[in-house]
Ligand SMILES: Nc1ncnc2c1ncn2[C@@H]1O[C@H](COP(=O)(O)OP(=O)(O)O)[C@@H](O)[C@H]1O
């Protein structure tokens with residue numbers, strides 16, 4: 001029984017990966033575009049999850065994506081650096097800013113952290129708006145080009161999609177490894193019972209900061225990926241509006257496992273497309289979905305899957321030992 | 325010979341003085357009892373020693389070093405571990421993972437070796453250590469259960485396992501027997517003695533007088549934040565002040 | 576000198592608005608533990624009511640203010656009953672629900688007012704009060720200032736002189752202890768959000784003739800309310816009022832000399848500094864552990 005399930009799982013993963021690779025060839029241009037943004041957004045939510053792993057809900061994640069995006073844009077425009085350099089540097093810059101911010105921010109917890117992170121993010125974003133040099137003010141910057149390698153033009157959606165898919169998969173793998181490592185275990189511990197973790201010697205401040213820096217690093221990369229494809233950057237792309245979308249994706253998907261947020265972003269992006277016809281009403285529909293999912297599915301879409309597994313009598317944490 | 329010395333410790337919350345000028349010593353290797361009525365300041369004293377509170381005045385000296393005001397994780401790394409009055413566990417993790425957190429708590433963060441999986445050796449040692457601790461405490465058969473699913477007695481035992489995994493020299497146990505039935509209490513007493521015999525000094529806050537008198541080598545009595553008396557269980561049992569303030573009322 | 580005096584007057588009037596919506600946010604957070612992200616949108620609804628009923632349909636200003644207050648209060652009560660009460664065990668869920676409401680209200684505003692440029696409401700009170708030769712305050716601002724002061728005064732009377740107000744403050748201080756003493760938490764929550772909503776509606780109505788009205792005006796409102804709340808001390812009503820005035824003066828002066836965006840950046844930095852130095856705000860009390 002166990003072996004069959006395992007085999008089925010492996011087959012499912014292979015089919016899934018093959019699907020991801022052939023998918024863009026069957027889509028219209030508009031959907032190819034969308035697929036690239038979706039791929040980037042998967043990295044955005046997955047990196048956000050590592051921040052929330054310690055139990056702190058930050059409102060600066062969108063701005064950190066912007067830090068990465070602006071870094072990539074400026075490096076490209078001023079030094080003509082290729083994407084292979086801008087991607088890691090964008091992540092590095094976001095990580096660095098996060099490291100600096102963690103000194104003031106992680107003196108706070110919960111509500112104060114939420115508001116503090118919001119304030120710090122808004123201050124950064126308003127700085128981009130205020131200074132035309134070098135950030136381009138509220139009009140932003142444009143003319144950021146995707147790379148050209150040999151005869152492959154990454155301006156084309158399909159090659160760029162493969163590039164994004166490769167980068168995002170690599171990042172997701174690293175994030176997954178971190179979560180499964182002893183660092184991930186300790187992050188969970190800090191989340192559930194910070195005082196207990198402290199009492200046996202865990203430096204909770206350090207772990208919170210570490211999660212924040214890692215999350216910012218990867219969302220910085222996501223920002224750079226997005227901006228190289230989009231070609232233009234403005235401060236408003238990374239405002240509270242986008243932050244709210246990140247929250248919605250994570251919460252509707254569920255955040256107990258790394259799969260929840262990913263499910264959330266995929267499902268909601270498809271949903272978003274299907275209500276495109278509603279035009280200006282779309283945000284309201286989104287708001288409604290958000291409220292309904294909080295009220296009726298507080299553990300997110302992923303909980304449906306977990307429930308399904310328990311119904312079938314497989315999986316679940318408690319099946320190994322006898323009930324008390 | 326004393327592993328811990330508290331010198332003229334005072335802790336105030338706003339206008340309220342929870343601890344006033346407390347001084348006492350804990351001898352290495354002993355089980356030291358700390359008793360007193362509710363609100364006497366016992367938990368507050370523990371929190372000061374373990375770094376969760378900063379004392380208003382006074383010194384705490386552990387193995388010759390001043391530790392008052394240091395953050396909890398630093399004090400924990402020096403070897404003082406506190407268990408909580410309320411049963412405090414990582415409820416959503418398995419028993420094994422709970423103890424594993426205790427094992428990893430003191431090890432350095434190394435992001436790259438974690439990602440690349442270069443810390444296999446460390447992982448292996450930690451896992452062996454967890455099994456060893458669970459065997460010692462007697463929780464081996466429950467290692468894959470969720471902490472929240474354990475009965476009360478096992479939950480308390482798990483709390484002690486987490487503490488043990490971080491290899492303490494001094495354990496501060498806050499009311500480990502509260503809410504337990506006779507059998508569970510007896511099991512827990514055996515466990516406490518076993519921990520002490522393995523070379524760990526214990527400071528024990530407890531209301532169960534039978535347990536305290538049976539376990540402790542020395543007792544300190546607090547009352548309304550003041551030091552009321554100290555001595556061997558035999559001396560305390562016959563101390564007039566203590567009987568009046570505490571024992572008399574309890575019996 | 577004249578500029579300074581003029582800025583002080585403008586800052587004080589601004590402070591009145593800030594206090595009206597910040598106090599509501601503090602009240603809701605204090606009693607229910609929910610950060611109401613849609614608070615700025617409640618103010619926006621108040622402003623839209625004035626635009627729609629007064630500017631578009633000619634209903635007199637004063638009754639329209641009352642209608643705005645009632646409308647926003649009702650929205651608040653609905654939010655309490657159907658969103659915050661079912662999710663009261665999870666403060667994050669309340670916050671997320673309020674974000675949902677934020678979207679819905681913004682879209683409603685777009686539907687009602689169209690997507691075009693920001694709307695203006697011609698001031699119902701024309702003319703200018705000339706205090707000295709150099710100090711002129713339009714009557715509309717004078718009116719707004721006194722009405723917001725009256726609103727805050729009423730609130731102060733309610734909170735300190737009535738039994739219900741006393742219960743409200745008790746719940747804000749310690750929810751569990753109050754419940755044990757037999758205070759009906761649900762009722763107090765409704766009153767808190769009702770009062771918060773009424774103040775937000777009043778603020779929106781008063782601001783309508785003095786500002787640009789658009790579906791996204793709530794954004795600046797909520798940023799301001801956060802800054803004021805943090806600087807004043809979370810859960811401290813008097814702190815919020817004092818901080819509102821201080822911040823309004825601070826903001827007005829920096830705007831005069833450096834522009835609005837810099838002023839907001841400075842405000843946000845001020846807030847971060849307060850969070851670092853004294854996370855409980857200028858009037859806050861320290862809660863241990
Ligand atoms: N964080 C705190 N803030 C204010 N007062 C406190 C705090 N912690 C404890 N106290 C007060 O200190 C006194 C001692 O409490 P505690 O140490 O818990 O007593 P015990 O553990 O001996 O029952 C009590 O009066 C309690 O109300």
Ligand SMILES: [Mg+2]
Pocket residue numbers: 366367368409
């Ligand atoms: Mg106690």
